[in-house]
Structure formats: structure tokens, C-alpha cells
Amino acid sequence: MSKNIHRLTEKQCSDIYVGEPITLTTVMAVIAVALVAVIIYRLFLSGEGSATIPGGWKFSWE
Numbered sequence: 001m002s003k004n005i006h007r008l009t010e011k012q013c014s015d016i017y018v019g020e021p022i023t024l025t026t027v028m029a030v031i032a033v034a035l036v037a038v039i040i041y042r043l044f045l046s047g048e049g050s051a052t053i054p055g056g057w058k059f060s061w062e
Helices: 010-015 020-045
Strands: 049-053 057-061
Touching: none
Parallel strands: none
Antiparallel strands: 049 057
């Protein structure tokens, strides 16, 4: 493994922009909200069915 490590100057350090983690988190949150929206849409537009949620909650509709 080569040792191509060198110190950055103050100017180089100030030019570094960190925004990727925030962007990735935003994309993942939007995907999660979209997935939940599709599940709720399909759940409430079905003619009949039932759903069980952890904790003993049960729903059914006809």
C-alpha cells in the first residue's frame, strides 16, 4: 500500500463540501414515505380484507 498521504491547506479544507449524507437520508425518507403511501392506498381501496398490527391491533372490513 502506497503512502500518498499529504496534508491539506486551509483553502483546500474550506473547499470541501459535505452534503451527501443529508441527500442520501432525504432520498431514503422519500422512498419510505412513498412505500407507506402505496401500502395504505392498496389497503383502503381493497374491497375486503384484514390487517393485524403488532400489539394486538386487528382491523377488518368488507
